[in-house]
Amino acid sequence: MVCFRFSTVPGSGLVLLCLILGAVRSYPLELNLTDSEKNICLYAKWQMNFTIVYETTNNTTKTVSISDLRPVTYDGSICGNDQNGTKIAVQFRSGFSWTVSFTKEASTYSIGSILFSYNMSDSTTFPDAKEKGIVTVNDSVAIKIPLDDIFRCNSLSVLKENNVLQYFWDVHIQPFVQNGTVSTKEFVCDEDKTPTTLAPIIHTTAPSPTTTPAAKEKPEVGNYSVNNGNGTCLLASMGLQLNITQDKVASVININPNTTDFTGNCHTETALLRLNSSTIRYLDFVFAVKNENRFYLKEVNISMRLVNGSVFSIANNNLSYWDAPLGSSYMCNKEQTVSVSGTFQINTFDLRVQPFSVKEGKYSTAQDCSADDDNFLVPIAVGAALAGVLILVLLAYFIGLKRHHAGYEQF
Ligand SMILES: *[C@@H]1O[C@H](CO)[C@@H](O)[C@H](O)[C@H]1NC(C)=O
Ligand SMILES: *[C@@H]1O[C@H](CO)[C@@H](O)[C@H](O)[C@H]1NC(C)=O
Ligand SMILES: *[C@@H]1O[C@H](CO)[C@@H](O)[C@H](O)[C@H]1NC(C)=O
Ligand SMILES: *[C@@H]1O[C@H](CO)[C@@H](O)[C@H](O)[C@H]1NC(C)=O
Ligand SMILES: *[C@@H]1O[C@H](CO)[C@@H](O)[C@H](O)[C@H]1NC(C)=O
Ligand SMILES: *[C@@H]1O[C@H](CO)[C@@H](O)[C@H](O)[C@H]1NC(C)=O
Ligand SMILES: *[C@@H]1O[C@H](CO)[C@@H](O)[C@H](O)[C@H]1NC(C)=O
Numbered sequence: 001m002v003c004f005r006f007s008t009v010p011g012s013g014l015v016l017l018c019l020i021l022g023a024v025r026s027y028p029l030e031l032n033l034t035d036s037e038k039n040i041c042l043y044a045k046w047q048m049n050f051t052i053v054y055e056t057t058n059n060t061t062k063t064v065s066i067s068d069l070r071p072v073t074y075d076g077s078i079c080g081n082d083q084n085g086t087k088i089a090v091q092f093r094s095g096f097s098w099t100v101s102f103t104k105e106a107s108t109y110s111i112g113s114i115l116f117s118y119n120m121s122d123s124t125t126f127p128d129a130k131e132k133g134i135v136t137v138n139d140s141v142a143i144k145i146p147l148d149d150i151f152r153c154n155s156l157s158v159l160k161e162n163n164v165l166q167y168f169w170d171v172h173i174q175p176f177v178q179n180g181t182v183s184t185k186e187f188v189c190d191e192d193k194t195p196t197t198l199a200p201i202i203h204t205t206a207p208s209p210t211t212t213p214a215a216k217e218k219p220e221v222g223n224y225s226v227n228n229g230n231g232t233c234l235l236a237s238m239g240l241q242l243n244i245t246q247d248k249v250a251s252v253i254n255i256n257p258n259t260t261d262f263t264g265n266c267h268t269e270t271a272l273l274r275l276n277s278s279t280i281r282y283l284d285f286v287f288a289v290k291n292e293n294r295f296y297l298k299e300v301n302i303s304m305r306l307v308n309g310s311v312f313s314i315a316n317n318n319l320s321y322w323d324a325p326l327g328s329s330y331m332c333n334k335e336q337t338v339s340v341s342g343t344f345q346i347n348t349f350d351l352r353v354q355p356f357s358v359k360e361g362k363y364s365t366a367q368d369c370s371a372d373d374d375n376f377l378v379p380i381a382v383g384a385a386l387a388g389v390l391i392l393v394l395l396a397y398f399i400g401l402k403r404h405h406a407g408y409e410q411f
Contacts, residue, residue, distance in 0.1 A: 028170060029072060031088060033079045039180030042079035043150070044088055046171040048098070052118065053163040056128040064125060069093060079175060086175050095119030095134075100141075102175040107147050109176050114139045114159065116166060137161040139309070143278045145187045150174040153189035159309040166309075190279050191307060193256065221350050222257025224273055225361075226264035232361040233266035235329070236273055236285070239349035242302075244312055246343065251306075255280075270298075271355035280304040286317070287355035289326065295356050296323040300340045314344045322353055324367040329354035332369030 033042040049067035056062050069092040076089035076099070087101040099115045117136040120129045139159045145151050151173045159166040174183055219239035226234035240255040255275070264273040268289075275283040286299035299317035306312055321338050324330035331352045338346040354363050 027068075027070070029069070029090065031074050031077060033077055035080055039177075040182065041177050041180075042077070042086065042088070042175050043177055043182045044173045044175070046168060046173065048166060048168045050096075050116070050167070051165040052126075054120065054126055055130045057130050058128070062126075062128070066093065066096065066125075069096075079177075088173075088175075094125065095122050104147070104176050108144050109147055110145070111141045111143045111151065111173070111175075114141060114166070116164060137164050139166070141305075142281065143189075145278075146185075147176060148178055148183050149185045149187035150183045151189070152186045153192055155189065155191035157189070157191065157309075158307060161309070190256070190259065190277065193259075217254070218349055219254035219347075220257055222255065222260060224262040224275070226262075226266055226271070226273060228266050232358050234264055234271050234273055234287075234355045235358055235361075235363055236351075236353040236355075238351040238353065240275075240283075241347040241349070242283075242304075243345040243347060244306075244343060246306075246312070255283075266355070273355070279306075281311075287322075287353075289356065292326075294323055294325055295330075297321040297338065297353075300338065300346065302340070302344065312344075314341050316340045322351075327357045327364055329363040329366045330369070331366035334369070336369060 028045055028047050030045040031042065032040055035041040048069075049065065051063060051065050053061050053063050069090075072090060072092045074088070074090055077087060079086045084103050085101075086104070087099055090098045092098070095118060097115075097117050101112045103110045103112055115136060115138050117134055118125075119134050120126050121132040121134075123129070139161050141159075143151070151171065153171040154169060156167060156169045157171075159168075171189075177183070219241045221237055221239045224234075224236045224238075225232050242253040242255065244251045244253070255277075260275050260277045260280070262273060262275050264271065266272075270289075271287045273285045273287075281303040282301065283304070284299065284301040285297060286301075287295050288298040289295050297319055299315070300319060301313075301315040301317075303311060303313040319338065319340070321336075322330045322332075329352055332348065333350050336348045336351065338348065340346065351369075352363060352366060357364065
């Protein structure tokens with residue numbers, strides 16, 4: 001129950017207005033599974049709701065919202081520490097089913113696919129539905145989490161697939177509980193760390209909140225490296241800020257090096273640095289050699305999941321940035337922009353990169369980006385011009401003064 005208390009006319013006292021919101025309140029789902037030895041092997045607690053749009057027999061669309069899921073059962077949920085078949089299966093109301101599956105690797109686990117199905121033949125929930133029968137939507141999430149951590153995401157996440165929106169929040173999941181004790185070590189989703197990273201891009205008829213991206217703080221500098229058989233072959237340290245423009249709204253996302261993994265490879269003529277995180281499937285920087293004596297950033301590819309559940313992908317293999325002689329590194333402390341496409345830019349801060357000829361895991365001498373442009377001559381030219389003007393003005397003044405005096409002396 002929510003109460004608003006406000007006064008109408010001064011002195012008339014307080015008016016109490018109470019709304020009973022029980023009908024629209026949603027309840028967390030909670031599941032504790034135990035293995036054959038009665039040890040807890042899977043723990044999950046989360047909230048979710050759904051919006052489904054469907055076509056009716058008279059060619060219009062209807063929208064149903066499913067927020068009170070009761071009654072709920074969890075038949076078919078299984079766990080077991082060495083089992084890839086681990087999943088949470090939820091059945092609710094009449095004919096709804098929701099399943100999320102997990103896979104386990106040596107030191108990580110992944111939240112894999114989410115299957116959601118509903119029965120359009122149920123005319124109480126879907127009156128006048130044109131199509132009948134069971135509809136299933138399949139989403140893949142692909143979040144990788146350290147094995148001992150509990151995944152936590154309090155922020156609202158949205159998956160959009162066909163005509164279905166799935167909303168999740170207050171999510172706590174540990175599908176492979178170790179030694180029967182739910183972990184206290186949290187793996188926090190990116191949305192919880194930086195609440196303003198992405199502007200929600202959900203299209204509803206309701207007026208969306210103003211999505212002017214807040215002025216972003218500088219991204220933290222990450223140190224990345226790639227090894228081949230012979231030790232470090234690529235070095236990069238940089239603060240990265242992604243700028244994605246969608247529907248005329250720019251979303252600025254700082255890459256957090258603490259939650260970003262990196263890999264890559266080195267060849268004689270090309271080198272790759274690949275970053276990935278829970279939201280970034282990959283962000284590739286491909287370097288190439290030109291004229292046998294210089295290297296440059298030739299290609300950037302990205303694929304990442306946005307908060308609305310859609311995937312943003314862009315590739316450009318015709319770039320020319322970060323150009324420096326082979327055997328040296330490229331450095332740029334000031335903010336620089338790599339423009340990958342009209343909708344995607346990367347702002348870099350405190351950049352230093354060496355994709356080839358790394359010796360003993362250390363950077364070679366740097367070529368600084370101020371040598372890139374001849375613009376550093378401009379301030380000097382402007383300064384010289386100003387000094388010239390100043391001298392002229394002073395000269396004119398003194399000459400004028402002298403003439404003046406001369407004038408007086410004639411009297
Ligand atoms: C629905 O639309 C289809 C194609 O647009 C049309 O052939 C059909 O007559 C329409 N039905 C109704 C009931 O309006
Ligand atoms: C689902 O929950 C979210 C977060 O509480 C809320 O904003 C949204 O309106 C809910 N949707 C429905 C269909 O109840
Ligand atoms: C589970 O699946 C992943 C990916 O398919 C695989 O790498 C892993 O070895 C499997 N683990 C077990 C225990 O079968
Ligand atoms: C689980 O128990 C094993 C053996 O007692 C121990 O080596 C391991 O560190 C424990 N893992 C956790 C996450 O507590
Ligand atoms: C490793 O270094 C040695 C000596 O510099 C060289 O002969 C060899 O080809 C290198 N191997 C690789 C995989 O680069
Ligand atoms: C992001 O990109 C848009 C469109 O190119 C641009 O107007 C805006 O200034 C950029 N913002 C930042 C912080 O780079
Ligand atoms: C990354 O980790 C360092 C050291 O643990 C910490 O000081 C810093 O605040 C973290 N950065 C972010 C963005 O979480």
